Amino acid sequence: xxxxxxxxxxxxxxxxxxxxxxxxxxxxxxxxxxxxxxxxxxxxxxxxxxxxxxxxxxxxxxxxxxxxxxxxxxxxxxxxxxxxxxxxxxxxxxxxxxxxxxxxxxxxxxxxxxxxxxxxxxxxxxxxxxxxxxxxxxxxxxxxxxxxxxxxxxxxxxxxxxxxxxxxxxxxxxxxxxxxxxxxxxxxxxxxxxxxxxxxxxxxxxxxxxxxxxxxxxxxxxxxxxxxxxxxxxxxxxxxxxxxxxxxxxxxxxxxx
Amino acid sequence: xxxxxxxxxxxxxxxxxxxxxxxxxxxxxxxxxxxxxxxxxxxxxxxxxxxxxxxxxxxxxxxxxxxxxxxxxxxxxxxxxxxxxxxxxxxxxxxxxxxxxxxxxxxxxxxxxxxxxxxxxxxxxxxxxxxxxxxxxxxxxxxxxxxxxxxxxxxxxxxxxxxxxxxxxxxxxxxxxxxxxxxxxxxxxxxxxxxxxxxxxxxxxxxxxxxxxxxxxxxxxxxxxxxxxxxxxxxxxxxxxxxxxxxxxxxxxxxxxxxxxxxxxxxxxxxxxxxxxxxxxxxxxxxxxxxxxxxxxxxxxxxxxxxxxxxxxxxxxxxxxxxxxxxxxxxxxxxxxxxxxxxxxxxxxxxxxxxxxx
Numbered sequence: 001x002x003x004x005x006x007x008x009x010x011x012x013x014x015x016x017x018x019x020x021x022x023x024x025x026x027x028x029x030x031x032x033x034x035x036x037x038x039x040x041x042x043x044x045x046x047x048x049x050x051x052x053x054x055x056x057x058x059x060x061x062x063x064x065x066x067x068x069x070x071x072x073x074x075x076x077x078x079x080x081x082x083x084x085x086x087x088x089x090x091x092x093x094x095x096x097x098x099x100x101x102x103x104x105x106x107x108x109x110x111x112x113x114x115x116x117x118x119x120x121x122x123x124x125x126x127x128x129x130x131x132x133x134x135x136x137x138x139x140x141x142x143x144x145x146x147x148x149x150x151x152x153x154x155x156x157x158x159x160x161x162x163x164x165x166x167x168x169x170x171x172x173x174x175x176x177x178x179x180x181x182x183x184x185x186x187x188x189x190x191x192x193x194x195x196x197x198x199x200x201x202x203x204x205x206x207x208x209x210x211x212x213x214x215x216x217x218x219x220x221x222x223x224x225x226x227x228x229x230x231x232x233x234x235x236x237x238x239x240x241x242x243x244x245x246x247x248x249x250x251x252x253x254x255x256x257x
Numbered sequence: 258x259x260x261x262x263x264x265x266x267x268x269x270x271x272x273x274x275x276x277x278x279x280x281x282x283x284x285x286x287x288x289x290x291x292x293x294x295x296x297x298x299x300x301x302x303x304x305x306x307x308x309x310x311x312x313x314x315x316x317x318x319x320x321x322x323x324x325x326x327x328x329x330x331x332x333x334x335x336x337x338x339x340x341x342x343x344x345x346x347x348x349x350x351x352x353x354x355x356x357x358x359x360x361x362x363x364x365x366x367x368x369x370x371x372x373x374x375x376x377x378x379x380x381x382x383x384x385x386x387x388x389x390x391x392x393x394x395x396x397x398x399x400x401x402x403x404x405x406x407x408x409x410x411x412x413x414x415x416x417x418x419x420x421x422x423x424x425x426x427x428x429x430x431x432x433x434x435x436x437x438x439x440x441x442x443x444x445x446x447x448x449x450x451x452x453x454x455x456x457x458x459x460x461x462x463x464x465x466x467x468x469x470x471x472x473x474x475x476x477x478x479x480x481x482x483x484x485x486x487x488x489x490x491x492x493x494x495x496x497x498x499x500x501x502x503x504x505x506x507x508x509x510x511x512x513x514x515x516x517x518x519x520x521x522x523x524x525x526x527x528x529x530x531x532x533x534x535x536x537x538x539x540x541x542x543x544x545x546x547x548x549x550x551x552x553x554x555x556x557x558x559x560x561x562x563x564x565x566x567x568x569x570x571x572x573x574x575x576x577x578x579x580x581x582x583x584x585x586x587x588x589x590x591x592x593x594x595x596x597x598x599x600x601x602x603x604x605x606x607x608x609x610x611x612x613x614x615x
Contacts, residue, residue, distance in 0.1 A: 007360060015606075032366045036266045036274070040431050047592040054596060058603035070362055078265050081432070089433035097586050107433060114431070117267040125362045137359065149289040153352040156305025161312050161356070168313035192319045193460025196331060199317075200340075200461070201469050203310040207303040214302070252588060 009062050009130035015234075016060035016127075021136035022143060023235040027052075027242040028128045034246045035120050041093060041109045046116045048249045052242065053120065056127035067126040071119050078118045082111035134158050139229060156210075164203065171195050263357065263372050264422060266365030270429040277425065278370030281351075284378045288347035295342055307337060308349045308356070319457060332450075334376060335384035335414040336458045339407055340465075340472055343385040350377030371425050375418040384414030395474040400466060403473070407462045411455030412448060419447035 010017075016024075035049055057067055086107030093106045129137075135158075138151050175195065180188055248254060266274070292304065311333035318330045333353070337346035354372050357363040364372045391406035392398050422443050427436035465473055 029366060032266055033271060036269065036367060037271055044588060047589050048595075050592060051595050051599065055599045055603070058600050059606070061603075061607055074361075074363060077263070078267065081268065081434075084434050084439070085432060088435065097589065110431075110433065114267045118265050121266050121365050122362045125359065125366060129359055129362070134360065147286060147289060149293065150285060150348065150352060150355075152301075153305040153308060153348055154355060156302050157308040157352045157356055158360075160306050160309035164306075164309045164313035165316060168316040172317055189319060189456065189460055192317055192457060193464050195317050196314045196457065197461045197464030197468065199313055200310055200465065201472070203306055203313075204303070204469075204472060207306040210302045210306065 007129055007134060009060070009066075010133045012061065014060045014131070016056050016131045018234070019131075019238055020140075020229055020231045020235040021132045022140040022229065022231065023239050024056075024128050024132055025137065025140050027239065028124050030242070030246055031124050032121055034250050035117050035124075037250065038113075038117070040113050041106060043095070043109055043112050043116065044097060045249075045252070046113070046120065048252075049120050050123075052245060053123035053127045056131065057123070060127065060131040062127065062130045066130075067123050070126050071122045074122060075115075075118070078114065082115050085111045085114070136228060143229065160206075164199070167202070168195075168199060171199070263354075263364030264368040264375065264425065266367045268422075268426040268429060268431055269365075269368055269371065270431060271367075273425060273429045274367040274370065276370075277374060278367070281370040281373035281378065284347060285351045285373065288344040288351075288378075291344040292342075292348050295344060304341070304345050304349045305352060307341065307345075308353045311337065311349070311353055312356075319453075331457050331461075332376075332380075332415065332454050334380040334418075335388075335407075335411045335454070336461060338381040338385040338414075339388055339410065339458070339462065343381045346381040346385070347377050350381060353377075371421070375421045375425075379418040379421060380414030383417045384410040387413050398473075398475065400463070403466065404459045404462060408455035408459045411458050412451035415451030415454055416444050416447045419443045419450075 031049070031052055035046070038045060053067075054064070057064055086105055089107035089110060090105045092103045093109060095102050095104050095109060135155070138154055138158075142148075142151050172195075175191060180191060183191070269277075293301075311331070314331045314333060316330075334346065334350050337349055340346075341349070351373050354364065354369065354377060358366060358369055358372070388406045388410035389395075391409060392403060420440060420443060423436045423439035426432050426434075426439065432439070462473065466475065
């Protein structure tokens with residue numbers, strides 16, 4: 001069942017996993033801001049940005065192939081935008097690496113740029129989420145002052161995705177075994193409506209049972225959580241290093257200046 | 258068939274991302290406050306669990322007739338708005354989009370504001386608004402009217418949310434694709450997606466009306482009127498198709514002018530306005546960057562084919578924003594070397610760890 005592979009690396013152990021969730025969250029958000037702040041024709045300047053996510057993946061023991069597969073799976077919409085771009089922006093622009101100079105339509109540079117930023121963004125998010133359990137992300141968002149109601153919804157959502165998706169996959173398999181693909185379209189449609197409606201009714205009932213169970217265990221409206229977040233000196237080192245790295249990526253001239 | 262239309266970071270610039278995140282956060286805060294008032298405490302887990310339900314419902318696919326190889330599934334926003342009311346639906350959709358962004362990496366971190374607006378706030382509010390406008394009094398709604406209202410609400414909600422994407426990308430100035438033709442494409446595609454979404458929502462509403470009418474706000478069970486008859490399905494199919502045709506016709510009549518305008522504009526862009534710097538602030542940053550990047554160390558070797566590194570910013574702006582061949586080569590090489598070192602260090606560490614543990 002594919003959903004169990006969503007954050008399958010998050011509970012392993014490595015130097016990156018042991019970093020504080022808040023430090024990683026801040027670093028990845030700052031990284032994303034830096035990545036999209038580049039000019040749309042700045043293709044080569046994006047290259048150094050590949051270091052941080054790849055380093056997090058490698059030191060975290062996450063297979064790079066897994067992360068790249070995520071990029072591929074998510075790419076259709078962005079590919080479509082990339083393909084549109086050269087069509088409209090045909091102003092020639094000079095592009096140079098070393099002594100190798102090419103004059104390209106600006107649209108091609110833009111598409112490469114968008115694709116590169118997309119890849120980097122997905123790699124960084126994958127690196128964050130496969131080295132950090134989701135509950136710790138929620139906990140750090142709470143420390144940063146995110147609204148309580150939304151965080152509670154996120155907690156419930158994460159907890160019950162697996163339960164309900166399992167249920168849905170069982171029902172779907174049952175439907176497919178009964179030869180649903182051979183049925184006429186109208187019948188198939190009403191079957192889908194029935195299944196989804198039934199899932200919804202079961203969800204309503206389940207949420208009432210959950211509430212009863214929680215009340216029985218003394219729930220008062222605030223989710224109890226173990227205090228698992230520790231900000232250690234390694235986190236400080238990680239944050240300072242990432243900040244210096246991001247500043248140097250954004251303004252490479254500072255290297256000597 | 259129904260591709261995710263989650264926006265990615267790359268289509269936004271920082272000011273637009275910041276503004277949309279603020280707007281979305283405001284909407285979610287208001288929605289959370291209003292939803293808490295309308296939902297009783299024992300239904301408080303409901304919003305979160307219903308979010309999980311949307312993920313589960315997306316597993317149930319429907320093979321589209323006449324288009325082999327494609328299948329549609331429920332998006333969920335409008336259905337949630339119909340059942341839970343718009344405010345609880347917005348909170349649930351926001352949670353869903355956060356999880357999709359973090360766990361599935363679907364939609365960018367900074368585009369989260371845009372995605373909550375496009376796929377949460379707009380579909381829930383407009384969809385629910387149209388649904389209630391078409392429905393009239395809820396507790397005594399007639400079946401065909403309810404199904405049609407749900408269907409129309411889905412089409413409006415999905416297409417309305419998608420219509421925001423080109424504007425957000427356009428204002429960000431990242432794309433050179435003209436906003437109007439991007440808009441025509443997005444709305445066109447999402448009218449079809451909304452049609453399929455509406456079809457599924459229609460059937461789900463019909464099922465719920467039959468099995469648990471209270472969840473739709475109906476007064477009492479209405480076993481006779483709730484059943485889907487073939488004639489009723491056909492009639493509402495026709496009516497929705499007519500509605501869709503009207504919308505498409507309106508759009509098609511508006512669009513050719515827009516497209517024509519775009520192409521002439523494009524030709525103008527090719528001939529005259531070679532490069533437009535988006536704003537003076539960006540130009541200033543570029544100039545600053547050019548000044549700082551052309552440090553002697555990077556450009557010490559004379560570039561045989563390149564232009565003068567000391568060229569003023571105005572001429573570089575006429576050709577390409579920043580051309581610094583040696584700098585970029587150095588950057589690429591440096592990146593490769595750094596990555597090599599990081600990778601071998603990580604592999605060595607890992608190997609040592611496994612040896613020690615075995």
